[in-house]
Amino acid sequence: MFKKIFNDEAGVSPIVATLVLVVVAIAGAAAVGTIMGSFSSDVAEDASVGDATSAASTELLIAGSTTVQPVSELLAEAYMEDHQGVKITVQGGGSGAGVSSVAMGISDIGAASRAVKDSELDKYPDVQTHQIGGSAVVIIANDAMIGGALNTTNVTAADLQALYNGSVSTLAGVTVTPYQRAESSGTEDTFVDFIGEDISDDVEGAVGNGGVLAAVQDDTAGVGFVDFGYADGADDIFMVGVKNDNAEFGPEDITASNIKKEFGAEDEYYLHDLTRPLNYLTNGEPTALEQSFLNFAMSPASTEYFSEVGYFAINEIV
Structure with missing residues (x-):
């Protein structure tokens, strides 16, 4: 793509x-x-x-x-x-x-x-x-975890915060390896705003959206965040469902049409903090x-x- x-x-x-x-x-x-x-x-x-x-x-x-x-x-x-x-x-x-x-x-x-x-x-x-x-920014995981809890559980900002600040090494009960951006990035800024805390320096970084995507594709335990445009249609990954107090979106709900509705709409179709x-x-x-x-x-x-x-x-x- x-x-x-x-x-x-x-x-x-x-x-x-x-x-x-x-x-x-x-x-x-x-x-x-x-x-x-x-x-x-x-x-x-x-x-x-x-x-x-x-x-x-x-x-x-x-x-x-x-x-x-x-x-x-x-x-x-x-x-x-x-x-x-x-x-x-x-x-x-x-x-x-x-x-x-x-x-x-x-x-x-x-x-x-x-x-x-x-x-x-x-x-x-x-x-x-x-x-x-x-x-919009989406959370991605390696296809090796399809069929498990991470593929069927919609995670919260608090779940991702605990993973990316180093408090836990699991997401939805699955042991994962998180990846972040290695450089100053609007994608990472959007993700950090969503989870409400800076990412630990111990989390491995990759260059660009393409680098994070490749890192997750190559790691069967890999989890990361990229722009929707990079994840949509990409091989060897799936988009992880997310939720907050107002809305919940499973992997099947994270579509271009649903994200597009968020811009300029009063109702929250996609999680507002993940659009930019x-x-x-x-x-x-x-x-x-x-x-x-x-x-x-x-x-x-x-x-x-x-x-x-x-x-x-x-x-x-x-």
């Missing part, structure tokens, strides 16, 4: 890539370094002033949330097909990196699967948020090219790209 996740749609111009690496070296930002490592090999030795002028008006770098990344890649491909000469590169790195990279001028558009935190706005007051859609926005970020007012791409991402014509990866376009949820 996500064959395109790590497929960059275009390269970075020599002068832009060179300048980016200089900024990264000066800033020493670990989150930004995560983004830049995957395309630093594209840097060429020679560049001209003309290259820089051209790049500023025809190239975009989108970086950050691995949740937003799959739809960004589809949007970038579609936009470039209709705008010949424009090059858009899409990178991951996590929501925290999306905020810091755009604020520092490393990326043109940051991506975050959560709201920008007050502490981030205090540090980067010029960052502007542009919501493009929404999604998908945002693009700019450093101040968008440039003409950034605004053009933002308009495209938020247009009804882009709905199909969100649906393709299990997300919900902004026009579907507001």
Whole structure:
């Protein structure tokens, strides 16, 4: 389902890539370094002033949330097909990196699967948020546990809190191995808000939604949390049922249609704390090219790209 996740749609111009690496070296930002490592090999030795002028008006770098990344890649491909000469590169790195990279001028558009935190706005007051859609976090477990208690019991936030703070090593009475995100992540922030406590450092981390998914797929006792779009249709895992005081959802109830009803609805169809926005970020007012791409991402014509990866376009949820 996500064959395109790590497929960059275009390269970075020599002068832009060179300048980016200089900024990264000066800033020493670990989150930004995560983004830049995957395309630093594209840097060429020679560049001209003309290259820089051209790049500023025809190239975009989108970086950050691995949740937003799959739809960004589809949007970038579609936009470039209709705008010949424009090059858009899409990178991951996590929501925290999306905020810091755009604020520092490393990326043109940051991506975050959560709201920008007050502490981030205090540090980067010029960052502007542009919501493009929404999604939800789900709990996943390895298929080896299908047929057991974990497949038939809907777990609570308290159950997950005890597992992820290290108090217990079981979920629904089943011994499991929990996995978390290794980097600053909107997916993890949403999960932490749901369970009401930070995750223990002893819980093993994996990079990106794809990393957590792979870790659970490879571990017969594995349990983790990923975006619904990554879990829907994935092999070797099932989605664990969840409940709170107001609602209860078994594995069969965690569907796109049920989650979609939560956005803008008074009744709670899915657990509210597990839904979240998908945002693009700019450093101040968008440039003409950034605004053009933002308009495209938020247009009804882009709905199909969100649906393709299990997300919900902004026009579907507001």
